[in-house]
Amino acid sequence: MPNPATKIATDLSVSPTAAASTQPAVGQPVAPPLAAGKTQIIAIYGKGGIGKSFTLANLSYMMAQQGKKVLLIGCDPKSDTTTLLFGGKACPTIIETSARKKASGEAVQIGDVCFKRDGVFAMELGGPEVGRGCGGRGIIHGFELLEGLGFHEWDFDFVLLDFLGDVVCGGFGLPIARDMCQKVIVVGSNDLQSLYVANNVCAAVEYFRGLGGNVGVAGIVVNKDDGTGEAQAWAAQAGIPVLASIPADDDIRRKSAAYQIVGRPGGQWAPLFEELGVNAAAAAPLRTRPLSADELLGLFASDAVGRNVVLEPATPEDMCATAGQARPSLEVIYDDA
Numbered sequence: 001m002p003n004p005a006t007k008i009a010t011d012l013s014v015s016p017t018a019a020a021s022t023q024p025a026v027g028q029p030v031a032p033p034l035a036a037g038k039t040q041i042i043a044i045y046g047k048g049g050i051g052k053s054f055t056l057a058n059l060s061y062m063m064a065q066q067g068k069k070v071l072l073i074g075c076d077p078k079s080d081t082t083t084l085l086f087g088g089k090a091c092p093t094i095i096e097t098s099a100r101k102k103a104s105g106e107a108v109q110i111g112d113v114c115f116k117r118d119g120v121f122a123m124e125l126g127g128p129e130v131g132r133g134c135g136g137r138g139i140i141h142g143f144e145l146l147e148g149l150g151f152h153e154w155d156f157d158f159v160l161l162d163f164l165g166d167v168v169c170g171g172f173g174l175p176i177a178r179d180m181c182q183k184v185i186v187v188g189s190n191d192l193q194s195l196y197v198a199n200n201v202c203a204a205v206e207y208f209r210g211l212g213g214n215v216g217v218a219g220i221v222v223n224k225d226d227g228t229g230e231a232q233a234w235a236a237q238a239g240i241p242v243l244a245s246i247p248a249d250d251d252i253r254r255k256s257a258a259y260q261i262v263g264r265p266g267g268q269w270a271p272l273f274e275e276l277g278v279n280a281a282a283a284a285p286l287r288t289r290p291l292s293a294d295e296l297l298g299l300f301a302s303d304a305v306g307r308n309v310v311l312e313p314a315t316p317e318d319m320c321a322t323a324g325q326a327r328p329s330l331e332v333i334y335d336d337a
Helices: 016-021 052-065 080-085 094-103 135-148 192-210 230-238 250-257 270-282 293-297
Strands: 040-046 070-075 115-117 120-124 158-164 183-188 216-225 242-247
Touching: 040 052, 040 192, 052 070, 052 080, 052 120, 052 158, 052 216, 052 270, 070 080, 070 135, 080 120, 094 135, 183 192, 192 216, 192 230, 192 293, 216 230, 216 270, 230 242, 242 270
Parallel strands: 040 158, 040 183, 070 120, 070 158, 183 216, 216 242
Antiparallel strands: 115 120
């Protein structure tokens, strides 16, 4: 596995202006194809609750069934990616295991944090207890521990990273900021909030490319697709392909809620995830064009997003309960001598 921890933001020999002048056109690959045998590291981002973990659990399972050696790393404090993969069984997280082992004076071993199911290797970074720490800092600590376990020497065809897209702190932006992955895939739906998150992820990728980064966006997975087309329209304007459209189907919803893998060979949804597995592997990292706020709103009907609302400025009188009362002046008036 190539060393993914190349730091880019602190390289003073690369100026944003110089880096921007060599950028490819929107929708064009940002790097040549990986050489055969090289590990593909893919970071998947999406709004919380949009189905990112569902997509990843099923994608990793199908890729393993297609003969690929896959490592799935959950980087979401909810730990729902590996819980779904393991049929509802939560595995020990790296952060909690590290704390427990440190307290007892023991070293963390790979078997303490990495588990297998039907050819998929999986681990969960986890996060701090509610109100007791920073989730992004937990991500950084987790990857530092993985480096100590030999992360850069592991031999996989694909490493899939599940990252929460709503959070914009440095910890959750780690794979983009430090070139820890070659490409990003976003998961969204036909709603403004999930596309806002996907658009923000593209903006982060472009920001770090301006600092000399090498990550690109390979495409979007449209989950809970109701056929209205806003996610497809956003992808076309942003310059990325749609890798798969997962329908808003009650069978998928019920099975996912019951921690069942639907991306099984021979099953009803097998062709969908087989296609996603092929597309995710083959899609090149691309240069994107994040949309402006007005362009995002323009994807939706005005009655759905309130574009007809006119902003009315508030006044100082609006802000005070005693507005309108006469106040005596504190100015001192001197009579003429």
